[in-house]
Amino acid sequence: MCIRIFLGFSVLICIAGGPTRASCPLELNPPSVVVKYGDPVSVNCSTSCTDHVGMGLEATHGGTALQLNATNVTWIVDNLEDWTIQPVCYITTSTNQVKETLPVILYKTPDNMSISLLNHSGPMVEGTEYRLQCDIQNVAPLQNLVVKWYKGNESLLNVTYSNSTKTPVDVSPTLTITPSRDDDGAQYRCEAELDLGPEGPQPPPTVSSEPLDVTVHFMPRNILELRDTEVDVGSSTQLKCNSNGNPPPEYSWTFYRAPNVKVENNDTLIIEDATGANIGYYTCFARNTLGMVSAIARISVRGADPVCPLQLSADRMVIKYEDPVSVLCSTTTSAETLYWTVDSQKINNNTWSVNRLLKWDISPYCNATFPGIGSCRKPLHITVYKTPDNMSISLLNHSGPMVEGTEYRLQCDIQNVAPLQNLVVKWYKGNEFLLNVTYSNSTKTPVDVSPTLIITPSRDDDGAQYRCEAELVLGPEGPQPPPTVSSKYQIYVEIRPQHQPTPGSRNIVQPTAKPKGHNDLLELNPPSVVVKYGDPVSVNCSTSCTDCEGMGWEVTQGGTAFQLNATIVTWIVDNLEDWTIKPMCYITTSTNQVTKTLPVILYKTPDNMSISLLDHSGPMVEGTEYHLQCDIQNVAPVQNLTVKWYKGNESLLNVPCSNSTKTPVDLSPTLTITPSNDDDGAQYRCEAELDLGPEGPQPPPTVSSEPLNFTVHYKPHINASQLPKRIPVFRGYPEELVCEAKGNPKPRIQWFYHQVKLGRDPGGNLTVYEAGLYNCTATNNVGTSFVVVEVILKEDYLPLIAGFVAIMVVVISVIFIFIYSIYYKNTKMGRYSLKDAKLSSTPNGNVAQNGGRNIPLPMTRLSQPNIIF
Incomplete structure (x- = not known):
């Protein structure tokens, strides 16, 4: 094995027995090549080994034969076109052969590149998913290819390949996009870049497609400029509707078509000389082929009341019980809905008709919903009447002929008449009018009444005929003349002759015979009494007269006989039960008789009291009238x-009774209420209080009914304090809208954005990120309420301000440090050498010369006392 070590010069150490390849090393120059398809290439292969047979280069193109004893061979190709070429340089020794393969990357840029939209032509639609395809033809090698996607100059995606194919291929990478309205007019392109490493060309070869222009169609999102407006009556105003969309939107309006409203260019609504008919909601719709968006503005007119364009064939009606009734409800303009409600019943018709009216307290309403105005209703006021079934006159607590000069009561019993507050009872004697009796009780159902007439007949009244008439005065809408029923009663008067008193008897003297001051002869103690029914009573009658013949009590219960020469007599009853009792104390003198009547009020508290709801059961509905x-x-x-x-504990109404009947009666007073949502869970009760004056028990006797618990159903009321009409949202900082609604039954809360229902958080909360109109709608079976919130998107400049402040702090700090360093450099203490310094020849000797530099140095000569050792 041979090892080459570089120590400033090359040292080759060969060790026997090593691998064959290292015995004669080969060196390629360059060690690898990156060649464009068709370009020339040249690589040198050399060796430092001298004891070999020869060397050569083996390749499909440009190879060389074995060259004996050569130390250098060159591979040359004029135009390289072999995609799989692998040149091999080899050297042959006496014992083996060494080979070195040259790495070759042959590349080719695409012949053509284009970008297209798959499976679609024409404009794109916002929010829809599309695929862009980049067609790249004839590129190699694939594993070095990077496809880059751009929108304008924004990089979107890089696509790489792991395929090791070296020959040219066609590839078609795709990009999935979901365009928004901001992408309208954007340009997409793809680039093919061959990243061939550091040996390849720099920058890497790149081919780009022509840009693909994108047209995006989107529905209108926001309506701009439309705002609530308040205007004075008689003034003019206009509403402007504007929105963005592609294709451009068309505009339309819904509102109450008052004659002083006109629309110009579809997007502008003009109101001239505003009146109450212009009060309401104006809805602008912006539409294109993809959808619609709407916004609502409210017009308020100061100094005018809103209108309800409903007309009834009769606003008020007077109907006899069991008679038919029919009323037509019409409108002066087109209505979205028109129906009647009678109590809790809904009648989907413009005519309300009943063949036989069998309800006494009925409240029909005509209801309609109009564009712009919303819901409004008009009541039909109905009075249901019934003439009495029977009438009769009777004499109370007396039978037989009347006695001249005695007080009596005639009672007129009227059965089953309604309504009571329209009843007038008229008393006549012959054709002579005596008295009118009216009633304030608002009971609408039939009742029995018994008005009375107090008479003191004279001898001229013997054989007189009394008459009572029940007349129902029902107003101009009622029958004319008013319905009347009457009853007659003839009286007979017995005339009592005067006579002288005898023991045990008394004379009845006409009141005209009584002298002035006659009541001073008698004194009652107590002067009047208030007695509970069935309780005992005792009253003394005394006189200061000494020449009177006698005195006594004349009364139906507990009276006394004539007592001679008495000055005091007592009326005692163990249990008083006579409702019409009139105890009279009398005294007889030699010339006349004096009487004094004891005022007696006999009272009785109610046996029972109860409160109930007329003609209704179950929960009440807010805004509806009940009794x-x-x-x-x-x-x-x-x-x-x-x-x-x-x-x-809140007092609502005190109802006094004017009926002078002294005997016990049953009463059913009513209270008309229109409950609101605050009345849900309230308790109503009634109390009967007998105010019997200062002589009666204190406090007055009172009996109370059991309370009546109310359940009131009412439409939702949205808490506006939690939900402002306009709210700013900073970009990147979502805001939570809180919609709270109170209603019975519990309302269901929904959020809408451009008429699209949104998912809601528990409790009616909604997190918003973008601008627009958000509608919170609360619904139950009574009604619907909604609040529209306008979210305005704002930029948050706080980070920019904070960054600017930080930069300014850094700049100021740098400037401060720079100035301080200059100041410090100019004022720092110097270092001086006093070697070879000479004192100057100045008189004070306080200046020395610094060596040979001739720089004067300030010095102070110290005397001996100043030197401390």
Whole structure:
């Protein structure tokens, strides 16, 4: 084995018994070649060995025969075209043969390159996947080929090959792209680069295709310039709609077609002399062949109210119970939807009709949805009436002929009449009008009422005929003349002659015979009483008169006989149960009789009280009118009764009763409510309070119903404080939109972006990255609410500012260091040598010369006392 060592000169050491190849080394120059197809090539093969037979070069082209005793052979080819050539240089010795193969890379750049779009022609569509193909013809070697893809000058992808084929091949690499709108007009190209290593040409041979121009069609994404606008009534304004898209979009509008609105060039909407009809939403649509985008702007007109273009054939109707009814609802413009709602029932028709009206409290609404205006509705006000089934007049607590000068009560019993608040009860004596009785109770269902008339008949009233009439005054929409039902009652009056008093009896004297100040003779203690039904009562009647014949109590229960020469008599009842009792204390003098009536209020708290919801069951709906009824059983006297309505502890309404009936009655006052979402879970109750004056129990007797728990269904209400109308988003920093909605039933929250439903995070949160209009919609079975949020994309300049500040700090620091170094260099302490220094001949001797440099050095001569050893 021979080893060549370079120590400034070449030393060859040969060791016997080593491998045969090392006995005579071969050297190729150059050791390898990279040759373009068809180009010439020349390589020298030499040896330093002298004890060999000969050497040669074996190759399919340009080879040489064995040359005896040669130390150098050359392989030469004028145009190399053999792709698999492997030249071998060899040397032959007496014992063996040594070979060295020359590495040859034969390359060829492509004959042609082109880029095309696979399986598609014409413009691309945004968001669709496509494949670009780069056709490269006749290139070699493949394993040295690098195909580079570019969009403009941006490098996209490098493609390499591991195939070791040396002959030219055709390859067609592909690039998968999903173009966006930003790629419209972009140029794609591919480059074939042969990376042949350091021995190859530098830079590497490269061939590029012609660029492929890309046209991308995309749907409109954002509508620009369209904003909510507020304008004064009578002023003019305009809305501008603009969007980007390819092909360019066409524009259209939806809005309430008021006569003062016009559209110019499809993208501009002009409102002149704004009125309430212009209040609403204006939607602009931008469309092209790929899709549509829309945006909404609201116009508010200061000083004007919005309109609802609905018309009813009759706004108010008065219908007799069980009669038919039919009402037409029409519009002055085209409506998207038109229907009736009656309570919770929906009727998809423009006419609401009923063959027999059997509901007392009914609230039909005509509902419609209009472009621009949205939903609006118009109520139909219906009064359902019923004349009484029966009417009769009776005399309360008395039978037989009346007594002249005595007070009596006539009662008119009216059965099954409605509505009560439209009822007027008229009392007549013959044709003489006496009294009108009206009612404030808003109960709409039929009730029984018993108004009374207090009379004190005279002898002229004997045989008189009293009449009560029930008249339903239903307004101009009702029947004319008003429906009337009447009843008659004839009275007979017994005339009592006057007579002188005898023991045990008394005279009844006409009030006209009483002298002034007659009541001063009698004193009641207490002067009036308030007694609970069934409780005992005791009242003293006394007089200061000494020349009176006697006195007593005249009363239906607990009266006393005439007591001679008495000055005090007591009326005592163990359990008072006479509702119309009128105890009268009397005293008889020698000339007349004096009486004094004891005012008695007999009261009774209700046996039972309950509250209920009329004509409805289940949860209520926000914004709908309902009637609560408080059923009060067996209470008296009614005129002292006040019905109080409460929501929780909040007082809503106090309803006093004007009926003068003293006997126990049943009452059913009502409360009209229109619940809101705040009423969900509220408790309503009614209280019956008997205000019996200062003589009555304190506090007044009160009975309360059990509370009625409310469940109110209401449409979603979106928390606008969490969701501003406009929100900026910095590029690269996503923002979370929080949509919270309260509703009953619990609303379902969805996000939309350009009318496309988006997936949502739990709780209605949405993370946004790009600009646009985002619609949060909350829906339940009552209704839908939505809020549109405009996301504005902004650039974050903070990193740039921070970078600029950092650069400025570095620059200032460098400048400071530079200035300081100059200052330090000019002011630093010098180093001086005093060797051979000579003191000057100056008088003070404080200057020395520095050797031979003649540089004066300041010095101070020290005296002996200044030197310390």
